[in-house]
Amino acid sequence: MKLAMIGFGQAGGKIVDKFIEYDKRTDSGIVRSAAAVNTAKADLLGLEHVPENNRVLIGQARVKGHGVGADNELGAEIAEEDIGEIQGAIDSIPVHEVDAFLIVAGLGGGTGSGGSPVLAKHLKRIYTEPVYGLGVLPGSDEGGIYTLNAARSFQTFVREVDNLLVFDNDAWRKTGESVESGYEEINDEIVRRFGVLFGAGEVGVGDDVAESVVDSSEVINTLAGGGVSTVGYDAESVELGNSGGLLSRFKSGDDDEIASANTTNRITSLVRKAALGRLTLPCEIEGAERALLVVSGPSEHLNRKGIERGRKWLEEQTGSMEVRGGDYPIDEPNVAAAVLLSGVHNVPRIKELQQVAIEAQENIDEIQEESEENLDTLVEDDEDELDPLF
Amino acid sequence: MSWIRSSKPLLAGLLIVAALGMAGTVAGLEFADVTADDELEVGSQAEVEVVIEEPFDGEPDEYTIGASTEFVDGSVTITADGPANTDSASGENPELTVTAEDGYDEITITASGEVPQIGEGGPGEFSYEDPENEQFTALSVTQNNGPVDSVAVDRFTTESQTARERIDEAVEAAGEDDDDIRAAIELYDSGSFEQAITQAENVIDDAESSEQRSQLLLIGGGVLIVAALIGGGYYVYSQRQQDTHKLQ
Numbered sequence: 106m107k108l109a110m111i112g113f114g115q116a117g118g119k120i121v122d123k124f125i126e127y128d129k130r131t132d133s134g135i136v137r138s139a140a141a142v143n144t145a146k147a148d149l150l151g152l153e154h155v156p157e158n159n160r161v162l163i164g165q166a167r168v169k170g171h172g173v174g175a176d177n178e179l180g181a182e183i184a185e186e187d188i189g190e191i192q193g194a195i196d197s198i199p200v201h202e203v204d205a206f207l208i209v210a211g212l213g214g215g216t217g218s219g220g221s222p223v224l225a226k227h228l229k230r231i232y233t234e235p236v237y238g239l240g241v242l243p244g245s246d247e248g249g250i251y252t253l254n255a256a257r258s259f260q261t262f263v264r265e266v267d268n269l270l271v272f273d274n275d276a277w278r279k280t281g282e283s284v285e286s287g288y289e290e291i292n293d294e295i296v297r298r299f300g301v302l303f304g305a306g307e308v309g310v311g312d313d314v315a316e317s318v319v320d321s322s323e324v325i326n327t328l329a330g331g332g333v334s335t336v337g338y339d340a341e342s343v344e345l346g347n348s349g350g351l352l353s354r355f356k357s358g359d360d361d362e363i364a365s366a367n368t369t370n371r372i373t374s375l376v377r378k379a380a381l382g383r384l385t386l387p388c389e390i391e392g393a394e395r396a397l398l399v400v401s402g403p404s405e406h407l408n409r410k411g412i413e414r415g416r417k418w419l420e421e422q423t424g425s426m427e428v429r430g431g432d433y434p435i436d437e438p439n440v441a442a443a444v445l446l447s448g449v450h451n452v453p454r455i456k457e458l459q460q461v462a463i464e465a466q467e468n469i470d471e472i473q474e475e476s477e478e479n480l481d482t483l484v485e486d487d488e489d490e491l492d493p494l495f
Numbered sequence: 496m497s498w499i500r501s502s503k504p505l506l507a508g509l510l511i512v513a514a515l516g517m518a519g520t521v522a523g524l525e526f527a528d529v530t531a532d533d534e535l536e537v538g539s540q541a542e543v544e545v546v547i548e549e550p551f552d553g554e555p556d557e558y559t560i561g562a563s564t565e566f567v568d569g570s571v572t573i574t575a576d577g578p579a580n581t582d583s584a585s586g587e588n589p590e591l592t593v594t595a596e597d598g599y600d601e602i603t604i605t606a607s608g609e610v611p612q613i614g615e616g617g618p619g620e621f622s623y624e625d626p627e628n629e630q631f632t633a634l635s636v637t638q639n640n641g642p643v644d645s646v647a648v649d650r651f652t653t654e655s656q657t658a659r660e661r662i663d664e665a666v667e668a669a670g671e672d673d674d675d676i677r678a679a680i681e682l683y684d685s686g687s688f689e690q691a692i693t694q695a696e697n698v699i700d701d702a703e704s705s706e707q708r709s710q711l712l713l714i715g716g717g718v719l720i721v722a723a724l725i726g727g728g729y730y731v732y733s734q735r736q737q738d739t740h741k742l743q
């Protein structure tokens with residue numbers, strides 16, 4: 106499907122930049138247009154692929170291009186004030202050519218965290234195309250303020266978008282790694298997972314046409330109904346056969362059967378591994394309202410039986426009657442299963458996030474009171490003998 | 496909790512199950528003797544029998560014994576036996592009222608029929624990790640409608656048995672903490688035995704070939720260097736190739 110992507114804040118901008126890079130490199134055809142919005146000039150300058158005309162610096166009058174310093178209330182205020190400037194960039198998007206909007210943001214910071222729900226609300230008011238969010242949750246080691254920002258933004262963002270796809274940095278954090286190179290890998294993972302999902306149905310040059318293609322309406326229907334979504338993924342390399350070559354002439358029927366059984370096996374096993382392995386937002390898959398299975402790979406390694414079994418299995422595991430599935434043929438020596446679980450409810454991580462956020466909020470209030478008192482005791486002389494100047 | 500229990504408790508579990516997983520006794524009556532196979536094949540004909548000795552020892556002077564079974568087209572017979580009298584009842588859910596006056600010293604209950612399917616309309620479900628979920632209740636006995644005890648027996652089909660054996664071997668070969676084994680177990684649990692077998696065999700093959708590989712490497716250090724060179728070359732090659740890849 107073709108998306109108009111808007112990266113809000115630093116994390117959002119970097120991820121959209123990566124999406125464009127992936128899109129060009131793999132000829133996926135998912136980023137129809139892209140924009141980046143930030144209060145920090147340096148962040149916008151750091152981007153490589155977002156067209157310069159679509160980099161929007163907002164809040165200049167208030168923060169002078171230096172970012173909002175993780176104050177997401179300020180981020181939201183600025184977005185509201187400067188929504189016209191953001192719209193200016195969106196005006197250059199041929200909206201009739203896009204299937205949906207995707208707003209990408211780190212929810213722990215200030216600009217993207219506060220601004221993206223504001224932008225979602227604005228876009229929904231103006232356009233009929235669905236507006237999705239891709240929200241990145243902070244790692245649990247990032248501290249109370251990030252957690253508090255994320256919890257508040259999450260709540261609002263879910264309300265304003267047609268569906269919130271979530272990626273939890275915490276689940277993907279690796280120890281002993283520099284933050285930068287850590288984000289590199291994490292962003293690759295984000296882009297690959299969502300790239301395969303959104304790429305399904307966009308047939309590229311030299312790709313086969315799918316037997317039972319997933320097209321954008323299936324992604325949209327799976328996301329319809331709102332709520333929170335998570336994505337599971339697993340891939341495995343395969344050998345590209347030389348069909349029609351010398352070898353295949355000696356292939357007996359038995360071999361074909363074995364090959365087909367192996368194909369089915371590989372697919373069902375990938376589907377299980379995708380759904381039971383690490384999700385972008387870890388949660389219980391049981392109770393997910395809708396799901397979409399995309400199996401991708403060279404068409405000789407895809408078959409209907411495998412996809413159907415995988416789909417049925419997802420139906421059993423989620424208890425959902427709305428599990429869609431299909432293939433996405435790609436000419437490369439890998440087979441992958443991407444599982445989109447939409448409308449998930451049982452997400453311990455969100456509950457934990459909210460709990461920590463509440464504690465952080467209480468702490469912050471307390472510390473503020475204390476510090477006001479402390480300042481008073483410092484400034485006032487003990488016997489209150491001094492008179493202020495005015 | 497890890498997704499698979501270590502094979503030792505698993506084995507112990509199997510042994511307990513083999514000892515006919517008797518449910519906790521509620522009433523005073525007890526099975527003095529149980530005759531049943533350790534495990535039964537789905538679809539086969541089978542019979543189980545239990546014996547209750549001294550049926551009035553510490554029991555009321557009169558009570559009703561009931562019995563039921565999960566055998567398909569099952570028939571159950573309750574026979575009370577004593578020096579002077581015998582009495583019996585049979586059917587699908589027979590009941591027999593016995594009184595101390597009749598002087599019975601033994602009650603025998605048998606159930607027979609066809610071993611039911613696992614799931615898909617039959618009782619239980621396939622579970623590699625919890626074989627007790629695959630059991631069925633061959634015989635269940637009540638006293639005045641209160642539960643006395645029951646006989647649960649392990650079940651298998653030829654496919655499930657082969658799959659279980661293959662997975663056992665695969666666990667042995669690759670350890671429990673393996674994604675592919677987990678997939679094999681998932682396949683087993685969902686009743687896809689053919690796939691589970693293939694999956695397990697793949698794991699075994701992989702483990703064997705990696706073992707052979709390490710042996711080969713031990714034999715010739717030169718081979719190692721050449722392999723490393725080729726491998727390195729291939730890595731560079733595949734890295735270059737991978738640039739346009741979407742999936743990994």
Ligand SMILES: Nc1nc2c(ncn2[C@@H]2O[C@H](COP(=O)(O)OP(=O)(O)OP(=O)(O)O)[C@@H](O)[C@H]2O)c(=O)[nH]1
Nearest residue numbers: 114115116172173175211213214215216217243288
């Ligand atoms: N996955 C991912 N997360 C990131 C990346 N950079 C930052 N984050 C996360 O995003 C949160 C910070 O959001 P940013 O986007 O840096 O903040 P901002 O929107 O620019 O807001 P301010 O800097 O406060 O103006 C942190 O909690 C990080 O967890 C990235 O490259 N990838």
Ligand SMILES: [Mg+2]
Nearest residue numbers: 115145148172
């Ligand atoms: Mg920033």
